[in-house]
Amino acid sequence: MNEQAIGTNAWLRCCVLLALVFLLAIYLAVGTMRILLHPDLLVWQWVSAGVLFVFSTVQIFSSPLANQRTPLWVLLVFLVPVALAVAAPPTKLGADVLDRHGYTTAGRVDPSALFDREVDWLVGDTIVLHDESFFEVIAALQQYPREFRGYQLEMIGFTVPGRGLPDNQTVIARLLVSCHVGCAILAGITAQHSELAALPDDRWVSVRGKLRLAGGADREELILDVDSYSELDTERDPYVFIR
Amino acid sequence: MPGQVWQTLAALWRRQSTLMQVFTTIFLSTFFSALPYLLIAVTTSGFIEVFLSRDAVRKLLPRNPVIAVFLVPFFGFFLPLCECGVIPVASRLARKGVPLAVAVVFMLSNPILNPFPFLSTRTAFAFFPQMVTWRMGGAYVIAVSIGLLLLLIGKVDPSLVHIRSYRGGGLWSVLDASPVSRPPNLLHRLAQVITHASMEFFFVGRFFIIGSLAAAAVQTFVPRDILGALAANEPMAVGGMMSFAFLLSVCSEADAFVAATFIRTFPPGALLAFLLFGPMVDIKNLLMMLIAFPKGLVVRLVILIATFVFSVGLAANMWM
Numbered sequence: 001m002n003e004q005a006i007g008t009n010a011w012l013r014c015c016v017l018l019a020l021v022f023l024l025a026i027y028l029a030v031g032t033m034r035i036l037l038h039p040d041l042l043v044w045q046w047v048s049a050g051v052l053f054v055f056s057t058v059q060i061f062s063s064p065l066a067n068q069r070t071p072l073w074v075l076l077v078f079l080v081p082v083a084l085a086v087a088a089p090p091t092k093l094g095a096d097v098l099d100r101h102g103y104t105t106a107g108r109v110d111p112s113a114l115f116d117r118e119v120d121w122l123v124g125d126t127i128v129l130h131d132e133s134f135f136e137v138i139a140a141l142q143q144y145p146r147e148f149r150g151y152q153l154e155m156i157g158f159t160v161p162g163r164g165l166p167d168n169q170t171v172i173a174r175l176l177v178s179c180h181v182g183c184a185i186l187a188g189i190t191a192q193h194s195e196l197a198a199l200p201d202d203r204w205v206s207v208r209g210k211l212r213l214a215g216g217a218d219r220e221e222l223i224l225d226v227d228s229y230s231e232l233d234t235e236r237d238p239y240v241f242i243r
Numbered sequence: 244m245p246g247q248v249w250q251t252l253a254a255l256w257r258r259q260s261t262l263m264q265v266f267t268t269i270f271l272s273t274f275f276s277a278l279p280y281l282l283i284a285v286t287t288s289g290f291i292e293v294f295l296s297r298d299a300v301r302k303l304l305p306r307n308p309v310i311a312v313f314l315v316p317f318f319g320f321f322l323p324l325c326e327c328g329v330i331p332v333a334s335r336l337a338r339k340g341v342p343l344a345v346a347v348v349f350m351l352s353n354p355i356l357n358p359f360p361f362l363s364t365r366t367a368f369a370f371f372p373q374m375v376t377w378r379m380g381g382a383y384v385i386a387v388s389i390g391l392l393l394l395l396i397g398k399v400d401p402s403l404v405h406i407r408s409y410r411g412g413g414l415w416s417v418l419d420a421s422p423v424s425r426p427p428n429l430l431h432r433l434a435q436v437i438t439h440a441s442m443e444f445f446f447v448g449r450f451f452i453i454g455s456l457a458a459a460a461v462q463t464f465v466p467r468d469i470l471g472a473l474a475a476n477e478p479m480a481v482g483g484m485m486s487f488a489f490l491l492s493v494c495s496e497a498d499a500f501v502a503a504t505f506i507r508t509f510p511p512g513a514l515l516a517f518l519l520f521g522p523m524v525d526i527k528n529l530l531m532m533l534i535a536f537p538k539g540l541v542v543r544l545v546i547l548i549a550t551f552v553f554s555v556g557l558a559a560n561m562w563m
Contacts, residue, residue, distance in 0.1 A: 013445065024275075036272040044279040051282045055441035058434070070445050077449045080456065081274055088263035090271055176500065178363060180272035182462065183497035242366075 009069045010059045016078045017056035023082050024049040035092050037180045038241050092238050095160040095201035097175055098186050127211075129155035134240045135176055138187050141211070145220045149213040153224055157188055158238060159203045165190065169223070170197040172207055174240045181239065193226035204232040262463060270459035274452065277327050277494065277527075281451060282444065284328035288335040289440035293432050297340040308342040312390035315345055316352035316383050323357035325494055326521075326528045327451050331443055334535035344393035347544065350532075352386035354495040354522035355379070364518065367499035371511065377559055378499075378518045385519065385551040392547065447531050454527030458492030461526075465490070480513040481556035485549065488521030489529075495522035512560030520552045 024045055027033040033042055121133040127148070129137055141148050157172040165171070173188030175181070191197075191207055199205070209226040291300065304311045324332060333350035337343050354360070356379060368374035473483030484505070493501050498521050502514045524545055532541045 013441075017441075027275075033275070036268065037276055041276060041279075045275060048275075048278045048282055051286070054437060055444060058437045058441050061434075068442060074445060074449045077452050078445070080452055081271060084267045084270060088260065088267045090268040091261075091264040093265065093268060096265065178366075178500055179494060179497040180276035182269040182272040182276075182459070183493050183501060185500050185503075 006069060012072075012075055013070055014056045014059040016075050017052050017059065019079060019082045021049050021052045021056065023085055024052070027085075032090060035181065035239075036090060038177055040241075040243070041180070092235070093175060093181055093184055094158060094238055095173070095186075097184050098160055098163060125150075126152040126154060129153070129157075131240050134174060135187065135242045138189070141189065141222050145213055145222045148222060149211055151211050152208065153189070153211055154206070154208045155189070156204070156206045156232065156236065158236075159196070159199045159201060159205060160186060160188070161197055161199065161201065165197075168192055168194045168197050170199065172205065172224070175238045176242055177239045178242050184239065187240070189222065189224050191224040191226050193229065196226055196229050199231070204234070204236055206230050206232060266459050266463040269462050270455055273455045273459060273492075273494070277325055277451065277455070280325040280328035281331075281448065282440075284324055284331045285440040285443040285447065286436065287322075288331045288443055289436040289438075291332070291335050291339060292439050293435045295339065300336065300339040300341055304341060304345065308345055308394055309391070311342070311345045312348050312387055312394065315349045315390075316356050316386055318349060319353040319355075319357035322353070323359060324353050325496070326354040326523070326525065327447075327454075327531060329353045330528055330531045330535050331447050337536075342394070342397070343540075344390045344397065347393060348386045348390035351389060351523050351548070352382055355382035355519070356386075359496040360499065360522070363496055364499040367503040368506075371506065373563060374499075374511065374515065374518075377511075377515050377563065381515060381519050381552075381555045381559075382522075385523075385548065385555065388551060389544070389547050447534065450530035450534060451527055454492065454525070454530045457526045458490070461490045461492075477510055477512065477560050478553075478557065480509050481516045481553055481560070484509060484513040484517040485520040485552060485556070488517045489525050491521070492525035492527050493521060498522070510560045511563040512556040512558070515559045515563075516552050516556030519555065520548065523548050523552070 024033075027036070028042065028045055028049070033045055037045070121128055121130060121137055127137060127141075155172060157174050159170050160173045161170040169190055169192050171186070171188050172191050173186045175184040176187045177184045191209065193207075193209075196205065196207070207224065207226050207229040209224045209228075211222045212225050213220055214223045215221045295303075305314065322332075329350050333346045333353075336349065337346035361375065361379060364375045364378050365372070473479045484502075488498070491501070498518060502517045505514055505517075529541070529545070532544075536544075
């Protein structure tokens with residue numbers, strides 16, 4: 001291979017890496033990365049962008065190894081993330097996650113930690129689900145259904161109707177994310193209300209009701225008998241990030 | 244009538260474009276979350292290549308490979324890597340003279356026996372705390388057993404487990420054929436590290452991207468309901484969850500949360516098989532393994548891993 005072809009290939013590698021750096025930088029700057037990754041991972045994306053930038057500059061310096069030619073198809077593969085980001089930009093996930101990863105039925109909760117926490121999730125006999133305590137409280141409701149029956153509950157979430165539930169029930173859910181949204185799972189509470197259950201997937205609602213114990217001895221669960229609900233005009237962040 | 248056809252086509256297009264956006268979201272989230280690990284891995288590999296001679300690498304490990312096989316799984320708690328990032332490092336160690344069996348044990352155990360999967364499994368399986376012990380213990384037993392088996396095979400026919408016998412072409416053959424000269428200047432050596440790392444990134448990254456695309460396609464277009472039919476039969480449930488782990492290719496930090504959603508559908512052994520098999524073999528890392536190690540070795544390794552994980556899954560169904 002002649003020197004000019006090697007040089008052109010090195011420049012192409014440099015451009016491909018810069019395209020990835022550019023994508024990372026744009027996503028970090030405009031906040032798109034926040035709908036893809038746990039916030040704890042964002043700092044590592046800056047590191048990735050920096051390392052890729054260094055890699056890109058190295059390509060155009062003469063070196064015995066950099067003189068290896070990377071096939072064109074490989075360079076195109078590295079452009080796939082950029083091409084997809086332009087052609088079909090990422091979106092917030094929703095109820096369809098149920099069909100991919102399911103609905104969480106397990107979780108760890110240390111009751112003492114829950115009651116010690118500063119977040120005000122229990123106001124009188126009303127449980128208010130905040131992002132900060134969402135996972136722990138949902139896990140507690142699943143783990144100790146008997147202890148929480150009779151409590152009032154207020155929450156905001158999106159609707160996940162159908163999928164084996166009776167016609168007058170739906171799930172009001174959020175998405176739990178521990179790493180990236182590709183691993184997200186649904187978590188929420190089954191709510192009973194005919195009009196609410198008629199709403200389609202991913203409709204944002206604020207609900208209030210009373211928790212009732214249902215199911216047999218082998219599988220007890222809490223159902224929220226909804227007293228009132230309101231549809232929300234603006235779409236919220238579906239993700240609850242857990243550590 | 245033409246209006247109806249147009250509306251149907253428009254609705255179909257909207258649905259497809261929404262699905263494509265979901266596909267992109269899952270792919271990019273997988274890609275970006277693993278990218279730092281991959282960059283750390285190729286840079287570590289570059290450092291090993293430039294700064295550590297074969298003798299120095301050998302001195303880092305016990306002389307007796309059997310002892311090394313038993314010790315290496317604990318390295319994950321000091322150098323935690325994901326199932327993709329671990330492959331370039333393991334491959335580089337093998338090329339630096341570490342016995343292949345020891346490098347393979349490092350590759351199989353590291354993505355599970357590190358703090359992140361430990362914590363996520365503990366959190367996701369709080370209702371079922373013995374899952375943490377079974378997962379960590381199972382990963383150790385499987386990795387060490389395969390390592391010992393490879394050492395045995397190496398005694399019978401060394402060519403079967405000798406990485407130098409691989410003539411895979413591409414960068415590896417170039418690197419193996421022309422060891423790095425060692426300039427005394429530290430800056431020059433650092434530049435060599437970066438050059439090595441960047442070329443290795445192009446070499447292994449292509450298969451990581453293709454694997455992530457395949458995994459995102461499975462997640463987007465294949466509903467998990469098809470697994471329901473497998474749940475009734477225990478061996479089928481274990482095999483089904485292993486296949487699901489392979490196809491889904493969820494990272495080992497988060498797979499426990501996905502497995503936990505099956506807790507009422509599948510027996511515990513099947514969930515354990517999901518948690519053990521995925522980090523050891525999935526679409527992404529299989530493609531990467533195929534370029535980092537000889538193909539014959541990878542095929543034997545996958546058969547061994549599948550057999551061990553299947554057996555552990557069935558055993559767990561009896562004792563859990």
